[in-house]
Amino acid sequence: MMKSILSRKVVGLHKALGLAAGAALMFSCESKSKEEMAPNSASAVPVAELTTFLATSTGVKAGDIVYNEAQKSFILEGDVLITAADAQERMAASTGRAAQGEQWRWNYLVSNTYVTNIDYFINADVPADWKTATRASITNWNAVNGTKLFLREVTSSSAADVVVNLGYADENWIARAYLPYSNGRPGNTVTINTKYNYLSASYKEFTMTHEMGHIHGLTHTNQTQGVFITGTPTTDANSVMNATVLPWQGFTTGDIKAVQTIYPQ
Numbered sequence: 577m578m579k580s581i582l583s584r585k586v587v588g589l590h591k592a593l594g595l596a597a598g599a600a601l602m603f604s605c606e607s608k609s610k611e612e613m614a615p616n617s618a619s620a621v622p623v624a625e626l627t628t629f630l631a632t633s634t635g636v637k638a639g640d641i642v643y644n645e646a647q648k649s650f651i652l653e654g655d656v657l658i659t660a661a662d663a664q665e666r667m668a669a670s671t672g673r674a675a676q677g678e679q680w681r682w683n684y685l686v687s688n689t690y691v692t693n694i695d696y697f698i699n700a701d702v703p704a705d706w707k708t709a710t711r712a713s714i715t716n717w718n719a720v721n722g723t724k725l726f727l728r729e730v731t732s733s734s735a736a737d738v739v740v741n742l743g744y745a746d747e748n749w750i751a752r753a754y755l756p757y758s759n760g761r762p763g764n765t766v767t768i769n770t771k772y773n774y775l776s777a778s779y780k781e782f783t784m785t786h787e788m789g790h791i792h793g794l795t796h797t798n799q800t801q802g803v804f805i806t807g808t809p810t811t812d813a814n815s816v817m818n819a820t821v822l823p824w825q826g827f828t829t830g831d832i833k834a835v836q837t838i839y840p841q
Contacts, residue, residue, distance in 0.1 A: 621660045626650065629667045630658070634801040653819065654749035656790065656801070665758055679808030679815070679834040680801055682793045686725075687760025690737060691839055694727045694762050694792060697736035706768055709780035710740055716785050716824075717792075720832055725792060725839040738791055743767045750775070750821065753787040755795070763791040778823035782816065785824065789817050794834060805834045 623643045630650060631638040642651045643660075650658045658666075666683050686694065696714060698707050714727045730736050750772045754763030766787045775783070795801035797815040812830035814822070 621648065622664075626660065626663045626667060630663060633666070634795075635799045636801070651752075652801070654747060655752035655787075656795070657752060657754050659757075662755075662758060679797055679805040679812060679817070679830050680795045680799070680803065681805050681834070681838050682755045682790075682795055682802045684756045684758050684760070685793045685838055686756050686762045688724075689760060690762055691792070692724050692726050694725075694738060695730045695736045696727060696738045696740060697730050697733045698740045699733075699742065701742055702740060702768065703770075703773060705777060706740075706773075706780060706784070709777065709784045710766075712781045712824075713784035713788050716781075716827070717788060717835075720827065720835055722832075722836045722841050723839045724841050725835055727788065737762050738764055738766060740766045740768070742770050744770045746771060750783050751787050753790040755790055756793045762793075766791065776823070779821055781824040782822055786816050786821075789831075792835075793838065797830070805837050807837055808833050 621643070627638055627641050627643065627650070630636065630641055630652065634652065636652045640653045643649075644651055647657070648660045650660065650663055652658065662684070685691075696710065698710055702710070711729060714729060717725060717727050733739055747769070749769055751766060751768045753766045756762050757764075766784070794817045796819045797812050797817045798819055809828075809830040812818070812828050814825070815828050815831050816824075817831065817834075
C-alpha cells in the first residue's frame with residue numbers, strides 16, 4: 577500500500593530563523609480542537625492547570641503553549657492544536673509517564689472505521705503548488721508498506737474527514753493540523769499559512785507530509801507528547817515528524833516503524 581502525510585510550521589520554540597533558500601526551517605504542529613466546549617465558558621476551562629499539565633507531559637515550554645478561547649483549544653509551539661476537552665481527558669487519565677525516546681504518538685489514534693480511508697478535501701483556493709505538495713504527501717504515506725493506513729483525495733468537502741484550507745498569520749508557523757479525537761476520528765483540518773507561499777516545492781512537501789502525520793496521530797519526535805512508540809529509535813534527527821522543516825528526502829526507518837507499529841496491516 578502507498579501512503580502519505582501532511583503539515584508543518586515554523587516553530588515558536590524555535591524562533592523564526594529567517595527562511596532563506598536552503599536554510600533549515602524550524603516548525604511545530606498543532607492538534608486543534610473542535611468546538612466541543614460550551615460556548616463562552618472560559619471559566620469552565622482550567623487554563624492554568626491544563627497549561628502546566630501539557631508543559632509537564634509534553635516537554636513543551638509553558639510559554640510556548642497558548643489557549644485560544646474562541647476555538648477552545650491549546651496551541652503548542654504554534655502548530656499543534658489540542659482541544660481543551662481532549663487536554664482535560666488526557667490530564668484525568670495521566671499516569672505521569674516519563675520520556676523514553678524519540679518516536680511518539682498521540683493518546684488517541686484513528687479507529688479502524690477511518691484509518692483505511694482517511695479522506696482529504698483540498699479547498700479550491702489552495703495554490704496549485706500546495707495542492708501538488710498535498711497530493712505528493714498522500715502518495716508518500718500510501719507508499720509505506722506493512723500498515724493499514726491509507727489516505728485518499730475526495731472531491732466533496734461533505735465526504736471528507738480532513739479539509740486542507742488556507743489562513744494567514746504574520747507568525748512563524750507554516751501549517752497546523754489537528755490530532756485525532758477521542759472518538760476515533762482523525763484530525764479534521766490542515767491550515768496552510770500563506771505567508772510562506774514562497775517556500776520551495778521540497779519544503780512544502782515535507783511540511784504537508786509532517787502535518788498529515790499529526791492528523792493520524794504522530795507527534796514530534798524531538799518532544800515527549802503522548803505515548804512512546806515501542807521499538808522505534810531513541811534518536812531520529814531526520815524524521816519527518818521532527819519539528820525542523822527540511823527538504824523532503826523520504827521517511828526514515830523510524831518513521832516507517834512508527835506507523836507500522838500503531839497501524840499494523
